[in-house]
Each structure stands twice: as structure tokens, then as C-alpha cells.
Amino acid sequence: MAKGVRPRVKVPKSASAGDVITIKCLISHKMESGQRKDKDGNKIPRSIINNFTCTFNGETVIDVKMEPAISTNPYFEFDAKVPESGEFKFVWNDDDGSVYEETKAIEAA
Amino acid sequence: MKFKALTAIAALIVAPGLAMADPDDDTMIINGEVEMITKTAVPEHMSDTAVSELMSGWHFRSDETQALQMDDFDNPGMIFVDEGMAQWETVEGTEGNSCASCHEDPSSMKGVRAVYPKWNEDAGEVRTLAMQINACRTENMGAEPYKYTGGEMANMEALIALQSRGMPINVAIDGPVADVWEQGKELYYTRTGQLELSCANCHEDNYGNMIRADHLSQGQINGFPTYRLKNAKLNTVHARFKGCVRDTRAETFKPGGPEFTALELYVASRGNGLSVEGPSVRN
Amino acid sequence: MEFTRRETLAVGAAAVVATALPLPALASTDDAIAAFTGGADVADGGVDLDAPEIAENGNTVPIEVGAEGAVSIMVLAAGNPTPGVATFNFGPMAGATRAKTRIRLAGTQDVVAVAKMADGSFAKTSKTVKVTIGGCGG
Numbered sequence: 001m002a003k004g005v006r007p008r009v010k011v012p013k014s015a016s017a018g019d020v021i022t023i024k025c026l027i028s029h030k031m032e033s034g035q036r037k038d039k040d041g042n043k044i045p046r047s048i049i050n051n052f053t054c055t056f057n058g059e060t061v062i063d064v065k066m067e068p069a070i071s072t073n074p075y076f077e078f079d080a081k082v083p084e085s086g087e088f089k090f091v092w093n094d095d096d097g098s099v100y101e102e103t104k105a106i107e108a109a
Numbered sequence: 110m111k112f113k114a115l116t117a118i119a120a121l122i123v124a125p126g127l128a129m130a131d132p133d134d135d136t137m138i139i140n141g142e143v144e145m146i147t148k149t150a151v152p153e154h155m156s157d158t159a160v161s162e163l164m165s166g167w168h169f170r171s172d173e174t175q176a177l178q179m180d181d182f183d184n185p186g187m188i189f190v191d192e193g194m195a196q197w198e199t200v201e202g203t204e205g206n207s208c209a210s211c212h213e214d215p216s217s218m219k220g221v222r223a224v225y226p227k228w229n230e231d232a233g234e235v236r237t238l239a240m241q242i243n244a245c246r247t248e249n250m251g252a253e254p255y256k257y258t259g260g261e262m263a264n265m266e267a268l269i270a271l272q273s274r275g276m277p278i279n280v281a282i283d284g285p286v287a288d289v290w291e292q293g294k295e296l297y298y299t300r301t302g303q304l305e306l307s308c309a310n311c312h313e314d315n316y317g318n319m320i321r322a323d324h325l326s327q328g329q330i331n332g333f334p335t336y337r338l339k340n341a342k343l344n345t346v347h348a349r350f351k352g353c354v355r356d357t358r359a360e361t362f363k364p365g366g367p368e369f370t371a372l373e374l375y376v377a378s379r380g381n382g383l384s385v386e387g388p389s390v391r392n
Numbered sequence: 393m394e395f396t397r398r399e400t401l402a403v404g405a406a407a408v409v410a411t412a413l414p415l416p417a418l419a420s421t422d423d424a425i426a427a428f429t430g431g432a433d434v435a436d437g438g439v440d441l442d443a444p445e446i447a448e449n450g451n452t453v454p455i456e457v458g459a460e461g462a463v464s465i466m467v468l469a470a471g472n473p474t475p476g477v478a479t480f481n482f483g484p485m486a487g488a489t490r491a492k493t494r495i496r497l498a499g500t501q502d503v504v505a506v507a508k509m510a511d512g513s514f515a516k517t518s519k520t521v522k523v524t525i526g527g528c529g530g
Contacts, residue, residue: 004260006191010182020487028188033496035473060483062491067476069469071452071494072341073185078480079487171448311528323527338449356528392448 005029009090011104015082019108023054023061024077027092027100033068049074049100051093057086082108131317132168132324139179143275149382154282158313163383166326166391169316174338178390186267186336186388189260189343193268196261202252208265211249215268222266222273222385226374228285235289237373238266239345239365257365258351263334263343270334270387277384278331280377293375296368302359308376323392328353330373331380332389343388346373421468421475425506428466428479429514434506438515439465440490441505450497450523458490459507459515465489466508470518471501497523 010024027049034046048068054061061080080088085108092100137145147165151158167175177183197208197215212218225238236244242265243254255262282290297308311320312328319325334343347364350372354361362368425434442456457465457480467477480491497503504518 004192006188008182008188008191022487024182026182026185026188028192055483056485059485060481061485061487062483063481064491064493065479065481067478068474069472069477069496071496073188075183075185075492075494077492079490081485081487171444171446173444173454174448177454320527322524325527338452341451 005094005098005100007090007092007100007102009088009102009104011088011106014107014109017082017084017108019082020079021082021106022077022079023088024075025052025054025090026073026075028073029092029094031068031070031072031074035068047095049092049094051091052076053091054078054080055089055091056080056082057084061088082106084108132164132326135168135172135175137165137167137175137179139274140181145275145384145386146277147383149277152378152381155379160313160316160327160379163329163380164316164327165383165386165389166329166332167386167389169324169326170390170392174390174392178386184336184388184390185341186334186343186390189264189334189336190267190271190388192260193264193266196265197268202246202250204249204251206250208245215272218269218272220273220276222270222387223276223279225280226286226370226377227281230285235286235370235374237346237365237370238269239347240370242266242269258345258348260342263345266334266345267343267388270385273385274387275384277382278377278380280374280381282374282378286374289371290374290378292368293371293373296372297375300357301354302357304357306357308353308372327379328376329380329383330376331383332386332391334387335389335391338390338392346376421470421504424466424468424475425504425516428506428508432512432514434514434516436515437517439505439507439517441503441517441519443503443519443521445520446522446524447497448524450499452494453497453521453523454492454494455503456490456492457505457507458488459505459509460489461509461511462489462507463510464508465491466506467495468504468506469495469497469501470504472496472498475504477503497521499523 005028007027012021015021029049032044032047036044038044046068050066052064052066062078086106088104090102137147147167149163151160151163167178181187200207222238226235229236239257239262246252246254300307308328311325316325316327330346333346337344347369350369351361351364438459440458443453447453457467459465464479464481466479468475469477477495478493482489500522502518502520504516506514506516508514
């Protein structure tokens with residue numbers, strides 16, 4: 001696992017059933033592009049998060065294929081439907097095989 | 110290096126005439142709730158300078174960058190506050206203590222960032238916040254000190270700064286710190302490096318002008334530690350000082366050393382009255 | 393670091409060659425679009441692409457893409473060493489077919505957003521973002 005990876009997710013705690021809500025996600029990650037060189041002129045190997053998904057009760061909200069041009073500490077903002085109470089699950093996939101996960105429950109009245 | 114030095118000097122001379130980069134008049138309200146003091150009257154000790162009003166570096170940034178600081182979720186610096194919180198609660202060292210063992214919730218640190226650097230009577234020295242954090246670690250926790258400008262130090266400074274967010278910077282400049290403050294002032298006005306630039310040449314004489322494609326600010330440190338888009342991490346005051354002095358093409362002072370400690374006290378006092386912003390967002 | 397006249401000419405000539413050679417990047421942008429569309433026609437416009445006219449720092453450039461009726465939107469940076477940035481695939485629980493992120497731009501260049509619509513058609517919008525060099529530290 002890359003060092004110091006920490007996800008942050010912002011989801012409202014409640015909504016009315018049928019609402020569309022805005023979700024923001026940030027994760028601390030260097031997103032080493034593979035383009036940079038170290039002090040000795042050697043290429044620093046690519047090491048990025050290459051995919052991000054958000055699902056609600058198992059159904060996809062958004063699935064993002066990420067390339068090295070995504071900035072350090074990747075940030076996403078998007079909208080999701082909330083037809084019922086349930087759980088958002090967020091998954092980030094690292095080049096090194098690590099998987100970072102976060103979940104947030106939401107009450108739909 | 111004649112070629113590059115001349116280019117750099119030409120940029121300094123030509124740019125102000127070509128493009129003014131006046132700071133804007135926007136208002137910083139964080140999370141739609143906390144209104145920050147980003148412009149204020151100059152403190153008494155600066156009355157003989159050309160600075161007519163104190164301005165946070167935030168005013169010199171683009172709308173996009175400004176927006177990042179106005180929402181705690183958009184601000185990437187806040188992720189390092191979370192890291193700092195984890196450090197706060199982690200027991201380290203021989204004494205079996207974490208920060209929380211003595212200080213409980215970090216909210217106990219409210220007001221601290223606003224008054225540092227300050228005199229420490231027991232130690233008989235001026236201490237920066239970073240020095241105090243490391244004194245706590247070595248003396249009360251029996252733990253290794255953080256690297257002075259390292260990531261863990263920046264995280265902890267961000268956590269502590271956040272507790273004072275919005276409070277006006279109010280560092281003392283008289284009494285036991287007076288000598289160190291004078292030393293810092295002298296450093297501020299001393300030209301260094303092949304470019305022979307003092308802090309004042311850029312940040313007092315030329316704030317609001319362009320240096321190449323960038324806006325020169327007043328060099329305020331009320332927003333530190335600051336998340337820079339340039340390196341996508343939190344940056345500490347002494348790391349920034351080091352970068353600035355290096356850019357004058359001088360041998361820099363050591364982060365955590367007496368010169369930068371004096372300079373930090375003096376530069377902090379030039380922001381007396383501006384809100385604590387840390388962790389701020391800059392370019 | 394003083395340049396002789398000959399070196400200066402060489403630098404100048406190299407610069408001319410360099411400016412005449414954005415072709416590989418452009419070609420790979422076209423390749424990336426072709427791979428995304430399968431060679432189908434791409435309509436101009438119809439995709440919202442919000443990006444600053446001037447980015448304060450190329451390391452962190454905020455952008456927003458959106459297209460009504462899109463199932464996925466691919467973002468490319470035509471002037472980067474590799475043009476791929478991200479592909480947003482919207483699922484059944486997406487509340488709107490739009491997203492914001494922050495991207496890296498190696499210099500002033502066009503950012504391109506290509507949307508695949510639910511009916512299988514494609515649309516494309518591009519926007520030039522100027523990336524400024526820094527201050528004294530570069």
C-alpha cells in the first residue's frame with residue numbers, strides 16, 4: 001500500500017427519497033506519473049490510483065478510469081440519486097494492487 | 110550563470126511596468142459561515158514602511174484557487190488535518206503519552222497559533238510553534254522530534270492552526286522577545302544572494318506587481334501551513350523561507366535555526382491583525 | 393552560462409523544430425478518440441467543458457465536464473506527454489451526467505472532452521487552457 005493514503009468523502013447524512021445529492025471525494029495519494037526523474041536522472045516508476053467507483057446499494061453511480069494526468073490527492077465531485085435509504089460505497093484501486101474503501105450511510109425520508 | 114541572472118533581473122524590472130497585478134477585493138467566508146479578516150490596518154511598528162494596508166496572500170490568487178480555501182472539503186490541506194488528528198491521538202515515545210494524554214481535544218489549542226512565535230520563560234528562548242511541538246515530543250513524550258519542515262510537522266501545525274482559524278494574529282514584539290524581533294527585522298531588510306534581494310524588495314516594495322507570471326504578495330505567513338498547488342502538499346514557514354532565500358541565489362539559513370526563528374517572529378508580526386488561515390491554499 | 397553565437401543559433405533551430413513537432417501528441421489524441429468512438433463520427437459541441445482560461449498552476453487545474461444524455465465522457469489533454477486524463481462512466485444511480493476533478497497540464501494546451509451518448513452517438517468540445525510559468529522559483 002502506498003504510504004499515507006487517506007480517503008475523505010462528503011455525503012449528506014439525510015435526504016428526501018428521490019433527491020439528487022452532490023458527493024465530493026478526496027484521497028491523499030502522490031499519483032506518481034511515471035514522467036518524473038529522480039536526482040540521478042532515473043525515471044521514477046508510475047504509481048497511481050487507476051480507477052475510482054461509487055456505488056449505491058450495489059448499483060453504479062460513477063466509474064472513473066484515471067490516468068497519470070489526474071492531480072496529486074485526486075478529487076471528484078458528482079451527483080447521485082437517492083431513491084431510498086442505503087449505503088454509498090467508494091473504492092479506489094491502486095496500481096500496486098491496494099484497494100482503498102470508504103462507506104457512507106444515508107437516511108432517505 | 111550570467112544569462113539566467115540577467116533574465117531574472119530583467120523580469121523583475123520589466124514586469125511591473127507591463128502588467129499590474131492588483132490584489133482583489135473579494136471576501137473570504139469559509140463554509141459559508143466564518144468570515145475572515147484578510148485586509149486590515151498596518152500595525153504600529155510598520156508605520157514607517159510603504160505598506161498602507163495588510164493583505165492576506167489569498168487576495169493575490171485566482172478565483173479558482175481562492176475558492177479552494179472557502180470550503181473545507183474543497184481544501185486539500187484538510188486531508189492533512191485528518192492526518193494530524195491521527196498523530197494527535199497516537200501514543201509515541203518512552204512516557205506512554207500522546208498529545209491527547211495531556212491536551213485532550215485539539216480544541217484546547219485554540220488561540221495558540223495566533224500568538225506564536227512567543228517567549229518561553231522556562232527555556233529562556235523564543236519558540237516557534239514547531240519548536241514547541243518538538244519540545245513537547247522530546248520532553249513530555251520521550252519521542253523523537255519531527256523533522257522541522259517535514260510532513261508530520263506540517264500535519265500537526267495544520268491541526269493546531271485550524272483551532273484558531275479566524276482569530277487575529279497577535280504576536281508580541283516587545284519585552285523579552287524584543288532583541289530577537291529586531292534581529293528578524295534586520296534580516297528582512299538585508300539583501301542576500303547573487304540577485305541581492307531582501308524580503309522587503311519583493312514583499313514590501315513590489316507586492317501587487319508581477320514577478321514573471323506570478324503575483325507578488327506581501328509574504329504574509331498567517332495562512333501557514335499552506336497547501337501549494339505547485340507541490341500538492343502542506344508547506345511550512347521555514348521551508349518557504351528557505352525557498353525564497355534560495356531564489357535570491359543565496360546559501361540559505363537552516364530551517365529551525367535562530368535566523369529563521371527570528372525572521373518568523375518578525376514576519377508574523379507584520380501580519381498582526383490578519384486572521385489565522387492555516388491550512389490555506391496558495392499556488 | 394554564456395551562449396556563443398553558434399550555440400544560440402542551435403538553440404533557436406531546436407526551438408523551431410520543437411514548435412513544428414506537436415504532431416505525435418496530436419496523433420495520439422486522435423488515436424485515443426478513435427479508440428473511444430470506434431471510429432464513429434464525432435459531432436462538434438454538445439459537451440459542457442468548464443476549465444479556467446488561465447490556470448494558476450498546471451499541477452492542479454480544476455475542470456468540470458457534463459453532457460445531457462451521456463453514458464460516458466472521456467477527457468484528454470492534447471499537449472501532455474500522454475493525452476489520457478480520465479474517463480467518467482455514469483451508472484444508473486448517477487444523479488446527473490457531470491463530474492468535477494483536478495488535472496495536470498504540462499503547458500498551455502487544449503483540453504478535450506468527448507461524450508458517448510445513450511443513443512451511441514458522440515460529441516466533442518475542446519477548450520484552450522493557458523498555463524503560466526511560476527514566479528522567481530519557477
